[in-house]
Amino acid sequence: MLSPLGLILIKDEDAMSxxxxxxxxxxxxxxxxxxxxxxxxxxxxxEICCLAxxxxxxxxxxIKVISGxxxxxxxxxxxxxxxxxxxxxxxxxxxxxxxxxxxxxxxPNLTVAENLALNDQVESGRSLVSWGRVRxxxxxxxxxxxIDMDIDKxxxxxxxxxxxxxxIARAVYCNAxxxxxxxxxxxxxxxxxxxxxxxxRGLREKGISTLFVSHKIREMLDITEKITIMRxxxxxxxxxxxxxxxxxxTQAMTGREISGDRxxxxxxxxxxxxxxxEKLGRSGAFQGIDLTLRRGEIVGVTGLLGSGRTELALAxxxxxxxxxxxxxxxxxxxxxxxxxxxxxxxxxxxxxxxLTEGLFLEQxxxxxxxxxxxxxxxxxxxxxxxxxxxAAASEKARQYGVTAxxxxxxxxxxxxxxxxxxxxxxxxxxxxxxxxxxxxxxGVDVGSKFEIHKKLREITESGVGILIFSDDxxxxxMNCNRIMIIHKGSFTNEFRSDTLRESDLIDCLxxxx
Amino acid sequence: MNKILSKNEFWLFCILLILSCIxxxxxxxxxxxxxxxxxxxxxxxxxxxxLGVLIVILSGGIDISFPAFAVFSFYITVKYLLYIxxxxxxxxxxAMAMAIGVALGLMNAFIISTFKLNPLIVTLGTxxxxxxxxxxxxxxxxxxxxxxxxxxxxxxxxxxxTLADGSVIGFSGSFLILAALIVIMALILRNTTMGRGxxxxxxxxxxxxxxxxxxxxxxxxxxGLVGALAGIAGIVHCSLIRLANPRDLEGTELEVIAAVVxxxxxxxxxxGTVLGTVLGVFLIVLIKxxxxxxxxxxxxxxxxxxxxxxxxxxxxxxxxxxxGM
Numbered sequence: 001m002l003s004p005l006g007l008i009l010i011k012d013e014d015a016m017s018x019x020x021x022x023x024x025x026x027x028x029x030x031x032x033x034x035x036x037x038x039x040x041x042x043x044x045x046x047e048i049c050c051l052a053x054x055x056x057x058x059x060x061x062x063i064k065v066i067s068g069x070x071x072x073x074x075x076x077x078x079x080x081x082x083x084x085x086x087x088x089x090x091x092x093x094x095x096x097x098x099x100x101x102x103x104x105x106x107x108p109n110l111t112v113a114e115n116l117a118l119n120d121q122v123e124s125g126r127s128l129v130s131w132g133r134v135r136x137x138x139x140x141x142x143x144x145x146x147i148d149m150d151i152d153k154x155x156x157x158x159x160x161x162x163x164x165x166x167x168i169a170r171a172v173y174c175n176a177x178x179x180x181x182x183x184x185x186x187x188x189x190x191x192x193x194x195x196x197x198x199x200x201r202g203l204r205e206k207g208i209s210t211l212f213v214s215h216k217i218r219e220m221l222d223i224t225e226k227i228t229i230m231r232x233x234x235x236x237x238x239x240x241x242x243x244x245x246x247x248x249x250t251q252a253m254t255g256r257e258i259s260g261d262r263x264x265x266x267x268x269x270x271x272x273x274x275x276x277x278e279k280l281g282r283s284g285a286f287q288g289i290d291l292t293l294r295r296g297e298i299v300g301v302t303g304l305l306g307s308g309r310t311e312l313a314l315a316x317x318x319x320x321x322x323x324x325x326x327x328x329x330x331x332x333x334x335x336x337x338x339x340x341x342x343x344x345x346x347x348x349x350x351x352x353x354x355l356t357e358g359l360f361l362e363q364x365x366x367x368x369x370x371x372x373x374x375x376x377x378x379x380x381x382x383x384x385x386x387x388x389x390x391a392a393a394s395e396k397a398r399q400y401g402v403t404a405x406x407x408x409x410x411x412x413x414x415x416x417x418x419x420x421x422x423x424x425x426x427x428x429x430x431x432x433x434x435x436x437x438x439x440x441x442x443g444v445d446v447g448s449k450f451e452i453h454k455k456l457r458e459i460t461e462s463g464v465g466i467l468i469f470s471d472d473x474x475x476x477x478m479n480c481n482r483i484m485i486i487h488k489g490s491f492t493n494e495f496r497s498d499t500l501r502e503s504d505l506i507d508c509l510x511x512x513x
Numbered sequence: 514m515n516k517i518l519s520k521n522e523f524w525l526f527c528i529l530l531i532l533s534c535i536x537x538x539x540x541x542x543x544x545x546x547x548x549x550x551x552x553x554x555x556x557x558x559x560x561x562x563x564l565g566v567l568i569v570i571l572s573g574g575i576d577i578s579f580p581a582f583a584v585f586s587f588y589i590t591v592k593y594l595l596y597i598x599x600x601x602x603x604x605x606x607x608a609m610a611m612a613i614g615v616a617l618g619l620m621n622a623f624i625i626s627t628f629k630l631n632p633l634i635v636t637l638g639t640x641x642x643x644x645x646x647x648x649x650x651x652x653x654x655x656x657x658x659x660x661x662x663x664x665x666x667x668x669x670x671x672x673x674x675t676l677a678d679g680s681v682i683g684f685s686g687s688f689l690i691l692a693a694l695i696v697i698m699a700l701i702l703r704n705t706t707m708g709r710g711x712x713x714x715x716x717x718x719x720x721x722x723x724x725x726x727x728x729x730x731x732x733x734x735x736x737g738l739v740g741a742l743a744g745i746a747g748i749v750h751c752s753l754i755r756l757a758n759p760r761d762l763e764g765t766e767l768e769v770i771a772a773v774v775x776x777x778x779x780x781x782x783x784x785g786t787v788l789g790t791v792l793g794v795f796l797i798v799l800i801k802x803x804x805x806x807x808x809x810x811x812x813x814x815x816x817x818x819x820x821x822x823x824x825x826x827x828x829x830x831x832x833x834x835x836x837g838m
């Protein structure tokens with residue numbers, strides 16, 4: 001039942017090319033849409049490379065072609081000097097290509113030992129399982145990457161970083177010559193990223209290459225030697241990492257100059273502020289917060305983890321409300337004790353983890369857009385007027401630049417940036433004029449980030465005030481006219497961003513550490 | 514020790530033991546050979562079915578067509594054997610029913626793996642279609658004069674005892690079939706690549722494919738196996754009751770699934786053991802067969818089974834939740 005062996009055209013054992021993968025002019029279409037357009041890339045033995053690009057640029061498809069999951073429509077694929085006309089997953093594995101997907105493809109219901117030995121078990125074509133052999137393979141493969149762990153634990157009990165180690169050990173044991181890692185750093189802490197990188201460098205010493213697939217530019221500059229950047233199904237640039245810097249890569253990935261203009265506020269300080277707090281506090285979280293937000297302002301709040309930043313954001317939205325101090329809207333005192341209070345007072349909140357907190361993933365884009373305001377579409381008989389909903393949803397999606405083939409598709413099918421736009425559009429449609437954003441661009445690729453920032457600036461033109469809670473310093477400097485630093489629950493500094501340097505802000509944050 | 518305490522099977526075994534003692538304490542007829550032998554006998558058909566359901570559930574699927582397949586295979590087999598006035602080896606009817614069961618099972622596998630349909634819907638459909646087809650084209654009449662080999666099989670005892678009143682009771686040889694199938698299934702699941710593939714598939718089908726498992730092949734294996742087991746169970750069933758009734762076994766699917774879930778198999782796939790399933794079957798059979806002994810009317814059996822099922826699974830879920838934190 002294994003997939004048919006690819007046809008080997010060139011069988012030249014002596015021509016041991018040092019190129020593990022050589023893909024030339026690869027083409028791939030899905031339903032008439034060209035996803036890969038004459039893409040070429042190569043990885044040689046002992047190299048650490050990066051394949052970068054925004055979501056939907058075709059990098060995942062390229063990986064699937066190289067690993068034999070998708071057949072290619074055109075072009076040539078050579079693995080270790082052999083050309084394959086039809087590459088199957090098993091062929092690719094036999095040539096030493098191992099892909100570690102974001103979900104690691106581990107089996108949480110099985111033990112570490114079995115997870116480590118399973119690929120070998122299947123690949124070797126054995127029909128019986130010898131448990132002694134399973135344990136031996138497990139110990140050997142962990143030893144190969146110099147890691148020690150309990151092989152009898154079920155993988156479901158392990159933390160993410162250990163799961164990744166299991167996945168790497170499994171790949172190495174399967175005689176990997178090239179390990180392809182899809183977004184390996186997303187769920188790791190800084191320390192775990194560092195130990196991952198030193199492990200990868202150790203593998204290079206053994207002649208094992210690594211190809212990172214990522215859109216995290218900064219990390220990739222640290223570790224990779226070569227970089228290939230894709231956009232819209234094409235390779236836009238490829239070369240040695242030392243010839244690149246962050247700006248160059250960003251431009252190549254997005255295909256546009258990321259606007260360098262800082263946000264400027266040109267409002268009137270004489271008007272009553274949209275939102276003002278006086279000595280706001282919540283025991284154990286923050287205290288004495290004096291915050292002012294005026295019409296059309298974007299105010300940033302930043303601080304280290306545990307500084308009370310998130311608690312303040314949530315309190316203003318009525319979740320874990322404040323227990324002392326006062327809140328004013330246009331100089332009129334209001335009470336925010338619940339989320340309902342906040343919404344009734346025209347305050348909207350876009351959570352950090354939009355996936356679990358902000359969206360109904362399985363529901364349609366349309367339904368997500370109007371989840372908060374369905375009441376507006378009830379007709380005279382008390383039923384929803386779906387024609388009206390549909391029309392309004394299309395209009396909203398267009399207005400907020402949500403690119404989707406059909407608004408009846410589930411939100412899950414959208415890219416991170418598009419999902420964020422849906423959340424934004426939904427909250428703005430409640431008619432709120434105070435918008436609180438918590439980490440608005442976490443996990444969003446560079447291009448979408450830019451689009452979101454542009455949208456935020458547009459929103460302020462209608463007089464909406466925005467509060468951004470973020471630890472992305474650059475994002476704050478570029479998009480806020482004022483930035484507040486919060487430390488141990490109190491504001492310690494306030495910066496006007498038009499003259500602020502990034503280093504000043506970082507110094508200030510570090511000083512409070 | 515902690516490891517044993519955390520095992521679902523251990524607790525099931527305890528419940529089984531405690532329940533036996535309670536029933537036996539109230540009515541000592543429970544411990545009589547007659548009762549015990551009959552309990553074992555009635556666990557055979559359900560046990561064979563449960564082994565099939567276990568492997569489907571492990572793979573993350575579900576099958577509710579197996580009683581219909583069992584009836585289809587035994588009824589056609591018996592009708593055909595009566596027609597040719599069969600007198601040969603008992604292995605022939607078993608082989609025939611198994612072959613029919615396998616064919617039907619492969620049909621399930623084909624539909625599920627080709628059209629990527631939900632197994633619940635597919636087996637609901639095939640089960641109903643097969644039942645209807647049988648009644649429309651093959652017959653609805655009860656066949657009460659089974660072929661001689663089947664009657665002999667029903668009389669096969671591995672141990673007999675003559676009671677004081679002169680009547681003879683026996684431990685049915687059919688239990689050996691269940692015992693053998695239990696061992697085979699345990700070996701398949703634990704010690705073959707295919708068996709581990711079932712666990713892998715039930716956990717994450719994409720990952721199983723990436724690991725190189727022939728996922729389509731595993732589907733055919735699983736549903737084919739369920740079909741084969743249904744065929745065996747069908748022949749055992751009709752031979753034990755000495756009746757081939759096409760209206761039999763309807764509704765047993767829920768009881769069997771209950772037994773498997775009670776045995777600790779997770780309906781989301783990837784978790785479950787043969788031992789647990791067997792204990793689950795014994796527990797259900799015990800409840801069904803013994804409540805009458807302690808004076809609880811038979812209508813209450815269903816209530817009892819329902820309550821046991823819900824409380825046992827909630828305890829498991831609660832423990833998992835606690836462990837997760």
